[in-house]
């Protein structure tokens with residue numbers, strides 16, 4: 277490959293004439309700040325992270341992405357990518373490529389694979405695969421973008437059975453910093469293939485992905501909602517219970533502070549609840565037997581655990597589908613002990629005035645601990661649980677949220693591995709130090725060396741950035 281040396285962009289706004297040169301090469305729109313449609317084009321899920329790029333390109337196909345990346349190189353602009361904005365970072369001064377128009381999903385039922393384009397959201401894949409009795413390793417939220425989720429590992433509500441979504445990728449189409457469209461597989465550019473599966477958006481713009489599907493059409497799943505006053509008992513019981521569950525059972529527990537709005541069912545409205553989320557790939561009878569100890573902890577406010585079609589998997593976590601402003605932070609936990617539960621309850625339990633809307637612990641282990649073949653850049657085997665906390669609110673609350681979250685993450689230190697799962701790493705941890713600490717040192721060094729080969733001038737830096745070695 278031939279690395280290109282970028283001129284440094286002088287920070288001056290891009291003129292209409294210069295933008296028109298790019299627009300002449302793309303099928304999709306090219307917009308500057310102030311142009312009609314610019315704000316809609318830049319719309320993103322996390323309203324707390326403003327998207328005000330120097331120029332935005334609504335890519336329709338891989339050729340549009342290539343033209344945009346080459347133009348950015350010419351102009352000395354960093355390249356940012358926006359699919360849905362569930363994990364977007366500020367794109368001021370960048371060329372932003374939006375991928376929502378690239379939304380094709382093709383299922384090969386015989387080969388049990390899906391090929392998806394860059395802008396596809398998970399529910400589209402779930403629905404298309406379900407027509408053939410198949411399922412992807414989608415995320416908890418149906419509206420999350422499938423490509424970025426997979427590049428960041430991909431922790432699925434059925435992941436303990438099959439492993440990370442990134443473990444099952446066969447092929448990646450990618451536009452690198454030199455504007456080339458590459459087909460990356462285990463045999464064709466194996467180092468890049470290793471790095472892309474876990475190194476997220478650092479190596480280029482992915483235009484399409486191909487991955488395995490699994491023969492899952494029904495699950496026994498849903499949620500057990502307990503009053504917040506019972507949170508300590510519920511969390512402790514769930515922690516003990518996870519030690520004995522089979523790999524076919526994936527679960528998580530959350531403290532949710534639900535808003536007093538009509539969309540929230542009456543028994544949960546406006547209150548703190550403990551929410552156990554279950555997805556079991558087995559019979560309802562066996563599932564019932566497995567979760568009986570959780571049902572016995574306390575009377576539930578709502579018990580929605582039942583047999584369901586896989587297409588309803590998004591209802592298990594029931595994450596908010598519409599854009600919200602939020603601040604999030606995360607950690608990886610070695611263990612989930614009663615002492616840790618006491619710390620969580622003291623910081624975020626009933627009566628603490630915690631500003632969190634969601635505090636979530638997911639059970640890892642099972643197939644998450646197996647090394648895939650070929651290996652990839654995701655390795656969380658020293659962690660047994662993920663921890664993720666979200667505070668919802670506008671810019672006036674952001675500083676208070678950050679202070680609270682910094683204190684909370686500090687309080688978890690005795691149980692933390694010190695690393696992070698890249699997909700759940702909030703924007704505030706997405707600095708050079710934070711991203712380097714997310715990976716084991718040897719993994720980060722290998723990623724940084726591959727970054728240097730493919731993106732030596734760090735064109736792709738509006739992300740959870742790996743600094744070129």
Ligand SMILES: Cc1cc2nc3c(=O)[nH]c(=O)nc-3n(C[C@H](O)[C@H](O)[C@H](O)COP(=O)(O)OP(=O)(O)OC[C@H]3O[C@@H](n4cnc5c(N)ncnc54)[C@H](O)[C@@H]3O)c2cc1C
Pocket residue numbers: 356357358359360361362363364365375394414415416417419420421422423424425426428429430431432433476477478480481482483595596699700738739740
């Ligand atoms: C409500 C919610 C639920 C979630 N649930 C889960 C879950 O169950 N499991 C899990 O693993 N994660 C989960 N996540 C995290 C999620 O996987 C990441 O936030 C993911 O990056 C979102 O991708 P996106 O395309 O939706 O977001 P975007 O903000 O559009 O993309 C995030 C970043 O990915 C990069 N990117 C996007 N598209 C491309 C591309 N085509 N090529 C290269 N880089 C690209 C860019 O750097 C971009 O900034 C959740 C997040 C939220 C907010």
